[in-house]
Amino acid sequence: DAGVIQSPRHEVTEMGQEVTLRCKPISGHDYLFWYRQTMMRGLELLIYFNNNVPIDDSGMPEDRFSAKMPNASFSTLKIQPSEPRDSAVYFCASSSGSLEQYFGPGTRLTVT
Amino acid sequence: GEDVEQSLFLSVREGDSSVINCTYTDSSSTYLYWYKQEPGAGLQLLTYIFSNMDMKQDQRLTVLLNKKDKHLSLRIADTQTGDSAIYFCADRDTGRRALTFGSGTRLQVQP
Numbered sequence: 448d449a450g451v452i453q454s455p456r457h458e459v460t461e462m463g464q465e466v467t468l469r470c471k472p473i474s475g476h477d478y479l480f481w482y483r484q485t486m487m488r489g490l491e492l493l494i495y496f497n498n499n500v501p502i503d504d505s506g507m508p509e510d511r512f513s514a515k516m517p518n519a520s521f522s523t524l525k526i527q528p529s530e531p532r533d534s535a536v537y538f539c540a541s542s543s544g545s546l547e548q549y550f551g552p553g554t555r556l557t558v559t
Numbered sequence: 560g561e562d563v564e565q566s567l568f569l570s571v572r573e574g575d576s577s578v579i580n581c582t583y584t585d586s587s588s589t590y591l592y593w594y595k596q597e598p599g600a601g602l603q604l605l606t607y608i609f610s611n612m613d614m615k616q617d618q619r620l621t622v623l624l625n626k627k628d629k630h631l632s633l634r635i636a637d638t639q640t641g642d643s644a645i646y647f648c649a650d651r652d653t654g655r656r657a658l659t660f661g662s663g664t665r666l667q668v669q670p
Contacts, residue, residue: 478656480657489660489661489662489663490602490647491660492657492658492659495656495657502656503655503656503657538601538602540602546607547604547607548604549604550594550601550602550604551601552600552601553600553601
């Protein structure tokens with residue numbers, strides 16, 4: 448298996464623009480997680496899905512952030528409008544039964 | 560709320576053992592994890608331990624868990640330069656599937 452795939456790997460955008468991050472989980476995994484990593488706050492959970500259904504979105508910072516999982520092999524995290532404080536590395540992870548979470552390589556987002 | 564704490568930095572010489580420590584506050588933690596992150600890369604799962612275990616060994620890695628003190632450690636035997644990375648401790652409680660991560664310990668291995 449190719450592991451968790453994320454795209455793009457790097458994204459630079461201007462404040463106010465819409466940003467969409469993409470994730471393809473490992474085939475057969477039923478849990479998908481979105482995390483954000485910053486120097487100030489470390490790694491923090493944004494949202495996770497089980498069988499494509501959002502279970503816990505308490506970590507989503509505000510209404511500017513939204514996440515979807517239209518099918519078992521694809522998820523998106525959207526920020527609209529983006530702000531400089533959204534600059535971070537965004538990780539997607541997947542697991543089967545949520546015991547062992549496997550992380551993707553991350554998307555480094557820079558909002559200027 | 561839950562809290563996971565780690566020291567920020569550890570420096571060792573190649574060939575020595577490294578011990579990275581972690582403390583957590585959530586008494587309902589069921590699984591505790593160690594992840595490794597190399598520069599510019601994602602997190603690599605190294606090992607995990609169930610909360611009813613005291614120790615787990617996997618090749619050069621030994622995990623010790625003191626549940627009473629809520630203390631977790633990762634020992635790397637015969638540390639190599641390739642072990643230089645940031646090591647994250649994380650826990651998972653019974654109700655929540657997601658992980659709570661510590662701030663990470665940067666391990667520097669000197670030749």
